Amino acid sequence: MTQVNQVIEKLKFSVAIPSEAYGMAEKFSRQQHHPQKAKQVYLNTLAVYAGNYFIEYLELETNLSGSDSWNPVMQTLMDTADLEVKNFGKLEFRPVLVESQSQVVHIPLEVWEDRIGYVAVQIDRSRSLATLLGFVKTVVTEEIAIDQFQPLEDLLDLLNPVQQPVQLRQWLQNIFEPEWQAFEALLKPELRNPAYATRKVSKEALIRAKFIDLEMHLKGQAATLSIGLTPDDKLMEIRVRLHPALTAKYLPPNLKLALLTQAGRVIREVESRNQNTCIQLEPFKYEMGRSFRIRVALGDVSVMEDFFAV
Amino acid sequence: MDCVQNDILDERLLELAMKAQEHQRGSKQRRLALKELINEIQRQSGRLIRPNSNKYPSKLCQEIFDIAYQRLLVFIYHPDKNIERYNHDKARVIGWLNIKLDRRFFEEAKNQLVSNKNISVEDWAWEDNQQGEELYSILVKEEPPCSSMIVRQCIEEDSEGIFEKKHIKDNPEATFQKIAIKRLDGESWQDISDFFGIKALTTTSTFYHRCITKFAPIIKQLCTD
Structure with a gap:
């Protein structure tokens, strides 16, 4: 017993x-x-x-x-x-x-x-x-x-200051949380695909990116999460991508990127293979006033980001 | 081992861990859920592994566990994103906790305890009585003036004339200089306030605290000269 x-x-x-x-x-x-x-x-x-x-x-x-x-x-x-x-x-x-x-x-x-x-x-x-x-x-x-x-x-x-979900509506007003930086700032120049690096060329109104640390106590496993937004009437079109971080050329294999409901149900998920430079979720449209969650997982470690599309 | 019993215990932990994960980071609900999880872990603490006595000195094992266990619980609670590292597909909660203990917290605790040097208790016999007071005098040396004497002197001399000028409102006798000297001589706020006829102790202490804040740079300057 x-x-x-x-x-x-x-x-x-x-x-x-x-x-x-x-x-x-x-x-x-x-x-x-x-x-x-x-x-x-x-x-x-x-x-x-x-x-x-x-x-x-x-x-x-x-x-x-x-x-x-x-x-x-x-x-x-x-x-x-x-x-x-x-x-x-x-x-x-x-x-x-x-x-x-x-x-x-x-x-x-x-x-x-x-x-x-x-x-x-x-x-x-x-x-x-x-x-x-x-x-x-x-x-x-x-x-x-x-x-x-x-x-x-x-x-x-x-x-442990209270963390608010990321306020996407404010992004459209150029108000960004400090961890969400300009896409260009986080990605090495030679790795940037010009097709989606600039606002003018890409369809998206704006893209912000954040460094995601997957292992606090073991170095090396990290990625850059980018969110591209395009307002579309009462909806927001959202593109979520994962890129390598720091000086890495490729993403670690078996890295999973998922879109979840706030309650934690997986709506879509993609997984990286060997030598991927980028993985992305199929762009989705989100209604203003709803929330969603993005999960980045590697092995038994996962990191979640909450978004509020007001 | 009663397998059914373990299943029930596992189920409880899983439920609480997932409840915590469901709520948003930084939310009150997540914190409450984590507290519930911590309570359950404490209830089930007997199921956590103990330090391997082949790896760690056996007389330290209990202490190592105690410290590691404390740190494990802090880890669960703070920062509240740590719980997101638990993946229910990969392990049971108890397994995840045991891995954390084994791989991280036992080592941490051991390093804490081993670097520790025990000072023999005879050296400093702190007794809260008169007899004990004499023993403290080991610390007091008749050497070049110590900081406290220098500070006292500096305030007494008041070379800039500022300490005696500052006083409690409507009470010109209650100068910072006089209050400070009394305080340095170990008088209580009660006695000091009584002496100057001040009713509320906080009037005296707040005045003193504000003067200190203001005068600190000057005093430090004067004392290092």
Whole structure:
């Protein structure tokens, strides 16, 4: 009989504390003449270190050295454990020792402003682990019990901005999402078939293309997805193609391109063979106000793009 | 192994994974569906593989699993496009998760734990009591002035005359200089506010925070001179 865990736990994230982190914490704490303050700086440094590791793990950029928590003058002036996350703002990583009786996180008044949120970081020195346990967006008291924190998913939600489906109508007004670039920008000149590279020659009103990354952790498998639009009365004619990406001459074989309904039902699909320079779906007409989905798949990896043909 | 039981468990995971995939990226529904999937994975965590004790030091296996498991769950949730990498034609959900553990997360966890150096607990005995306080003094050295002393000195001297000029509205005694020195000496916001007759603690702390933000460049400058 398989063992099944009955208790549903909140998401946690543990970071090993390496010697370099202890070194930094020690170095910073020696800049303080009050023992209590020295301890505060020591633990704050470890907590921020763990926070920085976590944010970078999520593939976001931080400005650690520019954060107040990493500056001895600012450490002196405030009880701060901030970390600047680029494009988001400052997160505060507050430490609590695993052996402390109260399991209460202290969030001093001076950091109640200018923060996008607060993370509870439990530090276990005997195991050299710092565990991110919870998150709150705002605080109204200086002492918060760990179990009062929201799950870490809330922090992930904050850092995972909502993605809208691609707005095709706006394309006709020359408003494009940043990942959808001019076709010419993404395809090597010698590979471009002049027949569909320029607006004047091709039938399409416009073509935009996007780089599709099929394997985040293994390099090399990528493609360029292009969408060509031609408005036709109340309908939009759409041509979807896949081209090689980067410096590749051909598409990988067995690459599948599919048109799906929003619910995920496959309407049409094509597959690349050896040495294809392009594969395309039969052009289709879409009604304004409907949505559709394009799927690019290779082996067991698939990437989907949602479109809203308003 | 009860095959029927496994089928039911597999069915649950498959249903939830596909539900998540159906909803659009970035949508609330997808996030909710992913949360449900994570809950189900947690319920079925006993079915996940454990680190191979031939490959990893056996005393670390539990820790490796714990860390890898955490990271697997984060992977499922964030970014929410990760779930699109699951292809139901190719594998059962549990199989896909096990592959991720085996090929990626166990290694990651092992690297975390192995690079780790355990500092012996005796070195830093943090006790939240009076006795413990003395032990912290190991950190305090009677050497060339440390940053905190330099900062304190800089604020006391107020060579530019700016720190004593800035004060809380309608309370000329409550200057940034005085508040800062008290804070640097470890006084609580309550005590500081009481001293100056300020009712709301946040008045004091907000004033202080805003001054710090404004004066930080100057203070840093003065301290490095």
